[in-house]
Amino acid sequence: MGLICLLLLTVTAAQAQVQAPHSVPRWGMWEAVLKSRRHYLNPFTEVTVTATFFAPSGNRFTVGGFYDGDNVWRVRFMPDEVGRWRWIIRAEPPDENMSASGNFVCTPSRLHGPLRVNPQNPLWFTFADGTPVYLLAFHLWNLDALAEPTLAKTLDFLQAQGFNAIVGPHLFPERTAWAQKADGRPDFERFNLTVWRGLDRALQLAAQRQMVVIPFSIVGGTNGLPKAPADALDLLLRYWVARWQGFWNATFQPTSEWEEGYSLDEILRIGDRLHQLTHGRFLISVHSLRANAEAVQKAAWFGYHTVQDKLNDHNFGKYVWLAELFGRIPKPILAHECLWEGNFYQREAGLDVDNLRKAAWVIALSGGQINYADEVVPPRRWQRLGDVGTTFSELGTAMSPQGLLYPALTHLARFFRALPFWRMTPHPELTSTKVCLAEVGALYAVFVPDGQAVRVTLPVRQFVARWFNPRTGKWHALQQTVSGPLAELTPPDVRDWVLLIKSANRAH
Structure with a gap:
């Protein structure tokens, strides 16, 4: 290896x-x-x-x-x-x-180590050596099954767009962690080495590109995957940790929509067991129907929020609730299943790139980090339930990317990575748009979706304000000096803009 x-x-x-x-x-x-x-x-x-x-x-x-x-x-x-x-x-x-x-x-090495929660500001991730990480993830359903040249090319493409994490795989009834008996039923005493070796290969290729892997469903028990008896489940957890514990870029998320197959006590025990087996050295979360029960969110093993809230209407502003989530349970937030372009639950709203882009900025400036899926079916329609093997999130570069959101996500990631984002937290109360990430007194990033004037509450001293175009990734030439306690600014045009306000002594 x-x-x-x-x-x-x-x-x-x-x-x-x-x-x-x-x-x-x-x-x-x-x-x-x-x-x-x-x-x-x-x-x-x-x-x-x-x-x-x-x-x-x-x-x-x-x-x-x-x-x-x-x-x-x-x-x-x-x-x-x-x-x-x-x-x-x-x-x-x-x-x-x-x-x-x-x-x-x-x-000594140049590796940064596994993903951690920032101990100074738990909204964010760091690597184990303290390097801050702004996650931009991409959803690959068949991460374990893509041919190695295809997977390598896919990861190269995604890396060039600014993605530094992969969510996947979601195993399927015909391709599970378990071996199959002659009659097709799962053999809960043996493992499918083809799947596990495919996962090893995926982790290796991702690690070579400094990309973290966040599994979507390994353990199963939901979405058509078999649920193992208790003893077999423990065998699976031990086998999974044994195979993955050598990879710095591994994280552990056992199953998707756990509420559909497990009780609260069962999922808490699974998380506890993974935490024990990994010695707390790797991040653990679990995918929920929305944002997990409070008992899960508060569990010691639960490293970060995994959110499902599909953009199924032209209601991009709904993601302001992420700021409240962080205020209640301060842990990082991965908007895991929110922006899946072309997804059959999102339909027309999930094909409207303006709607998707605005939602991405509301998520980001409310404290979330994004997992994007390209589920657009060529030439450009939303996915139907019968469509299998027709999208880039399934096939990778065996086909051409179809989504239109890639450039906007690249702009968003570059914007954040140029900031000391790890010092910022959501402050919806400071702006009339209710979408604001700030290091209070020093730095404010505000989303303005519609070209309307925006009001921002500031300390009584001088600040410098600039406008970032989320459609082009360019800064507007206009630069203004403003001061508190209440500044009112108007965007350069009637479309969506991001306002960045810096303390005057940090402006250069």
């Missing part, structure tokens, strides 16, 4: 042969490869491989290994401290060929 460093043979007293890296970059993947000489009727359930890692600081992590076919087991780990680590691998029942110990050196 491309993420794994030079392999070295480590020999224990039992003369077991285990391939493991001698060194690995901080937040890179350490992977040991173990091969047993024994025959197991079901290697997924008859053997448990466990590894313990001892950090230079004295921290200790115990993680599971996983079976990967051909009598091969793997152990993956992501070291987060520079220095020499020790490790011990054991199998239960004991297997002399899968028991070993050794050490490796974790070296």
